[in-house]
Amino acid sequence: MARVRIADVARAAGVSPATVSLVLNDAESRISSETKDRVRRVADEVGYSPNPIARSLRTRVTGTIGLVSDRIATTPFAGRMLAGAQEVARENSRLVILVDTDGHPEIESDAISTLVNHRVDGMVYASMYHRVIPAPAGLPAGTVFLDCRPENGGYPAVVPDDYAGGRAAAQELVDAGHQRIAYIDDGDDDRPIAAQLRLEGYRDVLVEAGITPDPALRVFAQTSAAGGQAAIAGLMSLPEEQRPTGVFAFNDRIAAGVVMWAHRHGLRIPEDLSVVGYDDQQLIAAELDPPLTTVSLPHAAMGRWAMEVALGLREASSDSPHLMDCPIVRRASVGPPALLGSARDSRTTD
């Protein structure tokens, strides 16, 4: 297959290769429509399709986009960004060349130069969670940063609007009537910018609602259910009047720990404790009992956006990152706060 060349079509149609090329790329309208039709028909009959390699050599356009990412493997998120980006590429007849660097800087810089050398038409640089990074050397101008932002700007970038997401989570709890709302923050060494932004959103909402954020209600947890359990245990050992009635967790894994701890200790959710997560990890949020109210990360949309910019389908500023909305997903883990103390205590012995 694919053995037929432009010369074959030309011969069969009784025209020159140049004419075939002109017709098939409908570059020139000056060709008689009669000839056009014939060429098209013949090309179709013989099953001609241009050799993209030869074309690329001549035009310096390859129809490929390089996508370099750290660690696609370890995060379930990656897939959604990739899928979004890939989908846009496909819709526009582009191919994506994927290189996963597994987080190694040497692999990364190799990957970048290989991709540049292969004359990709554009490039997307994806991180597996929202962070600020120094732009890797050798990145072509116009490279789109996906789920990360270059330290000193200079490139288009798209990241989740974590500040607004933090606000949405806190607002959900405030609207339900909670006053004592805890934030279980990310306690990992390399605390990401997302954590900071969510915290700010949370604080601002409390203040606007006339609630003074209680420093005792901001605690840290490792990202895991165990981390969440430890954190909520600490929170619940506060003097009763200081205990939270609502908890906003940095992510769903931590939130899962909170829910598990609650079950274990006879607290009902949301009757005795409301909880809001972040990430909308299907495997966790939807499976928890009750299903978790959480803030979703718009991975697919970010992937699409990045590819659209990379393909020049969309304008983007290189000065500040594009903020992508993080919609709240309401499930069943938020309700009005229990009446002070009593209800909760009675459950504890149940």
Next chain:
Amino acid sequence: MARVRIADVARAAGVSPATVSLVLNDAESRISSETKDRVRRVADEVGYSPNPIARSLRTRVTGTIGLVSDRIATTPFAGRMLAGAQEVARENSRLVILVDTDGHPEIESDAISTLVNHRVDGMVYASMYHRVIPAPAGLPAGTVFLDCRPENGGYPAVVPDDYAGGRAAAQELVDAGHQRIAYIDDGDDDRPIAAQLRLEGYRDVLVEAGITPDPALRVFAQTSAAGGQAAIAGLMSLPEEQRPTGVFAFNDRIAAGVVMWAHRHGLRIPEDLSVVGYDDQQLIAAELDPPLTTVSLPHAAMGRWAMEVALGLREASSDSPHLMDCPIVRRASVGPPALLGSARDSRTTD
């Protein structure tokens, strides 16, 4: 960058382009080592690196491998296969072109012909779960099937050894002393081959251990925690002497439901009920309380294997799929069975 061509190097080194090519591809040992050194040094100095497009046009070798998959997005597994495959490609200086078909047959056949047209050197066809499928039309000979097998053979393929995995799970329970072991099977419409194989492994182990598989102990569940809860609820409503003391669930999501139900109903795991899952989904298995003993799916290894075959690094039969080991991951959800009845009953009211 990358503006320097072979002719520039040739001129700078005072040789012909052909010589430069010969030296840099060290195809011919006949070139004097003196010339070789000079050419290499010059190429290095001017930062020459060959244009892969031009090279491909001439050699008909592109250094790319096409990877078509259904739905990378929706499963957390995909990433691990992709990462494994991509890693091998990188180690061998190959680039992978990824096309996700999102399960659409038209997109799939488009993708295949596009990739063939782009002269990929090899192809991997990946499915997101172990299944048997008719080989798509247009697939080049030697395409490697990843996590699926072609209905009528004819292509190399790699799939998890689900039969052995089913055996391992059942054996784990038998070894712990269980006699009444349930299998919660996949109850989805399109019941995958994996479910059948695991079931067979489970049955064979029981029989070999002198246990007659009780049909009442094989039930079905939708793949979700809710499905698992419903299934275990049914199992536990059996007459006491028939109830299982150990459960092997088709996958971790179902197993999670079992664990959740147990917590809810005051059954301790593993004291009152042992459970084994399948998949080793990090987000679930490791996070459950207690952490789940489960059978792991060797996604990364399968991805690596497939790419090795695609690159010709490894021989593979086209007649029968390569079976990849599914190692059991021992955590804490399996223990010896409770003494008949008593222990369990006392807990129920706890």
Next chain:
DNA sequence: GTGAAAGCGCTAACAA
């Protein structure tokens, strides 16, 4: 309105 010719940057026969 169409064709001839040149050339993208490289490699592989063949000469020298």
Next chain:
DNA sequence: TTGTTAGCGCTTTCAC
């Protein structure tokens, strides 16, 4: 041991 020449298959001036 090295250089010359001829393409790989396409697009694109430029001439007719």
